[in-house]
Amino acid sequence: xxxxYAQSGGVTSVxxxxxxxxxxxxxxxxxxxxxxxxGVTGILKERFLDATELDIEFLRxxxxxxxxxxxxxxxxxxxxxxxxxxxxxxxxxxxxxxxGNDSMDxxxxxxxxxxxxxxxxxxxxxxKTIDNDLPHTDHCPGYGSAAKYIxxxxxxxxxxxxxxxxxxTQVFVMEIMGRHAGWLAAAAALGWVNGIGADIxxxxxxxxxxxxxxxxxxxxVSRKGHCAIAVxxxxxxxxxxxxxxxxxxxxxxxxxxxxxxxxxxxxxxSELGLKTHxxxxxxxxxxxxxxxxxxxxxxxxxxxxxxxxxxxxxxYGVMVTMERVSDEPYEIRYSSVPLNLVAEQTRMxxxxxxxxFMVTEKFFKYALPLIQGEPYPPFRNGLPDYKLLDLK
Amino acid sequence: xxxxYAQSGGVTSVxxxxxxxxxxxxxxxxxxxxxxxxGVTGILKERFLDATELDIEFLRxxxxxxxxxxxxxxxxxxxxxxxxxxxxxxxxxxxxxxxGNDSMDxxxxxxxxxxxxxxxxxxxxxxKTIDNDLPHTDHCPGYGSAAKYIxxxxxxxxxxxxxxxxxxTQVFVMEIMGRHAGWLAAAAALGWVNGIGADIxxxxxxxxxxxxxxxxxxxxVSRKGHCAIAVxxxxxxxxxxxxxxxxxxxxxxxxxxxxxxxxxxxxxxSELGLKTHxxxxxxxxxxxxxxxxxxxxxxxxxxxxxxxxxxxxxxYGVMVTMERVSDEPYEIRYSSVPLNLVAEQTRMxxxxxxxxFMVTEKFFKYALPLIQGEPYPPFRNGLPDYKLLDLK
Numbered sequence: 001x002x003x004x005y006a007q008s009g010g011v012t013s014v015x016x017x018x019x020x021x022x023x024x025x026x027x028x029x030x031x032x033x034x035x036x037x038x039g040v041t042g043i044l045k046e047r048f049l050d051a052t053e054l055d056i057e058f059l060r061x062x063x064x065x066x067x068x069x070x071x072x073x074x075x076x077x078x079x080x081x082x083x084x085x086x087x088x089x090x091x092x093x094x095x096x097x098x099x100g101n102d103s104m105d106x107x108x109x110x111x112x113x114x115x116x117x118x119x120x121x122x123x124x125x126x127x128k129t130i131d132n133d134l135p136h137t138d139h140c141p142g143y144g145s146a147a148k149y150i151x152x153x154x155x156x157x158x159x160x161x162x163x164x165x166x167x168x169t170q171v172f173v174m175e176i177m178g179r180h181a182g183w184l185a186a187a188a189a190l191g192w193v194n195g196i197g198a199d200i201x202x203x204x205x206x207x208x209x210x211x212x213x214x215x216x217x218x219x220x221v222s223r224k225g226h227c228a229i230a231v232x233x234x235x236x237x238x239x240x241x242x243x244x245x246x247x248x249x250x251x252x253x254x255x256x257x258x259x260x261x262x263x264x265x266x267x268x269x270s271e272l273g274l275k276t277h278x279x280x281x282x283x284x285x286x287x288x289x290x291x292x293x294x295x296x297x298x299x300x301x302x303x304x305x306x307x308x309x310x311x312x313x314x315x316y317g318v319m320v321t322m323e324r325v326s327d328e329p330y331e332i333r334y335s336s337v338p339l340n341l342v343a344e345q346t347r348m349x350x351x352x353x354x355x356x357f358m359v360t361e362k363f364f365k366y367a368l369p370l371i372q373g374e375p376y377p378p379f380r381n382g383l384p385d386y387k388l389l390d391l392k
Numbered sequence: 393x394x395x396x397y398a399q400s401g402g403v404t405s406v407x408x409x410x411x412x413x414x415x416x417x418x419x420x421x422x423x424x425x426x427x428x429x430x431g432v433t434g435i436l437k438e439r440f441l442d443a444t445e446l447d448i449e450f451l452r453x454x455x456x457x458x459x460x461x462x463x464x465x466x467x468x469x470x471x472x473x474x475x476x477x478x479x480x481x482x483x484x485x486x487x488x489x490x491x492g493n494d495s496m497d498x499x500x501x502x503x504x505x506x507x508x509x510x511x512x513x514x515x516x517x518x519x520k521t522i523d524n525d526l527p528h529t530d531h532c533p534g535y536g537s538a539a540k541y542i543x544x545x546x547x548x549x550x551x552x553x554x555x556x557x558x559x560x561t562q563v564f565v566m567e568i569m570g571r572h573a574g575w576l577a578a579a580a581a582l583g584w585v586n587g588i589g590a591d592i593x594x595x596x597x598x599x600x601x602x603x604x605x606x607x608x609x610x611x612x613v614s615r616k617g618h619c620a621i622a623v624x625x626x627x628x629x630x631x632x633x634x635x636x637x638x639x640x641x642x643x644x645x646x647x648x649x650x651x652x653x654x655x656x657x658x659x660x661x662s663e664l665g666l667k668t669h670x671x672x673x674x675x676x677x678x679x680x681x682x683x684x685x686x687x688x689x690x691x692x693x694x695x696x697x698x699x700x701x702x703x704x705x706x707x708y709g710v711m712v713t714m715e716r717v718s719d720e721p722y723e724i725r726y727s728s729v730p731l732n733l734v735a736e737q738t739r740m741x742x743x744x745x746x747x748x749f750m751v752t753e754k755f756f757k758y759a760l761p762l763i764q765g766e767p768y769p770p771f772r773n774g775l776p777d778y779k780l781l782d783l784k
Contacts, residue, residue, distance in 0.1 A: 011555045013548075038558045063548055065555030072559055151775055153676050156405075156455055159778060160679040163403045163457030166430045167464055172675060193773045195780055262651070282671035283564060284545050287552040290683050293774065371774040381585045382685065382763040383543055386551060388587055
């Protein structure tokens, strides 16, 4: 029986740990495991890699998509037709798709089409997104490590700001990924458990009121002399318009956002006359495997393993989920949810996780268990010893 | 005998290790050691902290300026008069100033003024700058850790880009600090020793030719499908004008730069029609102590110790320097240089360290020894256990 695994959507620093879990578990269960290069985009060109004998140890610590990812949405009948032709020709009977909201839509379509066509195919989705916005799961692999990266980056930047504010910069702004949900931007406040973090978090879930924001910055700077701000790229005005709409759409049809950090800093400069600095970690926050969460790495691998186990138990057409059993001690249980319930859905930060410009104690309880442990990658020549496959 | 230590200029992730070296060495030699808060800005307000009994262990792993920094240039006679009044009143006889080009100018003025006034004062400069642009020293504490941060960030972002390019982003641009010199931007290429790094580095030392640049990007994208670019904020056109001049000056009178990453990405988008992503690590690159160079941390501490030793040997009016004895095995020797020879001087990347858009083997030989070793900070609650002094 042949199984196919592929990666899709924006990558994370631990998506390869899920790949490791899928491949290792598939091998242990006697499946012939193949990997599609660049998700469905490469599969449509029959770009496979035989992973039955592949040395996969590097997947545990190398960030981003070792097998290439894609942004393709499976919409056209021709693409679906072609895909089943390729599946049939290669006798693919299991398909493990590792991605976020859009990728689960692809997975769901494939499962539905297989049933319609009477082609025996077991599809299981492996969750992955730094955005943490998939519904029906407590959290998503990739989030814990990105949250840890953001929390540390903000702690360090805030210490820097605190050193400089007397006669230089008073306001630091960090622009954080998160088009619809503020899970990641919220993480910029986590450093407060160790004494320093973001003073203000601007979330997509809280409609942006410029006057209130400027007044909040003014109060904080009056009190302590400086103010560190985290802003989600998806920050919106009350009318739903993005504070920083770039004026065009990306390849998934989503509005392209950018520069909200500079927009926010500009407001502070012109309204309060304060000196500002802006950081935009961009890819660094989602592929920063040099600092990751051990919890996240381990769960990413387990989500991969569970996908294989579910498929073998005939529990397919589902995505692997995690249910939280308890916060202290932190414990989760793996489960599954039908793919159509996650496809293209977005889970926002719950209302009781934030209060205007700051997160609440509930958010700390939720997020802190997800960022525990430091599984450092091996180093060589003073740099991480990441490995690259030749994908040509 | 009373000694005063203070921090000045943009901070680094290891400047506190120098503070540790100065304070510990001063104590061991029976000096009464005080620390000025916010450099000369705070000293002018008699903001001191008695460090004779201070628990200083946290200085070894906490980034940014634990005692606050400043951007003040000592220019006015009134300030100098006031400073000597305060020195005299508190019987300050040693002054250790930890900073870069501008701060060494301050240190030099104070030493010269002391001699003119017949006030016995021994001033020794402790070098510090991520920019690595102080002359007469092989390198500067702070550079190795920032270079390591940049090298790793670029490796991780390039892996991300490599995952996404097929139907999403083809060109990634990282804007790196360095107003005049390209030492830090050059570090974005170091990852090649482990197989992945920046494809193009745009340095202030190489006058920017847009046509050649666009053609280079086009060639690289044609060959491998994607291109990772590091650009120094101080990139200049052949006429000396900054590619991204913000239109105003900072508190040191330097032109404020910003947004060169977006300028470069915009050129690529409009000329080649490629999708781009831009990262601006800003403060993250200079205070990112969660990943630092062990060599750098150790040398930063030693530079602090040597400053005290030199002063006690009556070698003052100098800045501590490092001379490279050999590359392999890496060995340096501590020495000193008169402060007036470093004050307001800038050391550029030597011409044989780069060739248009890429660094040479000579740069690798120079920079790699400086980024070795991973002295991780202690963690608590999943985050670095940095400590803050109450500076009120």
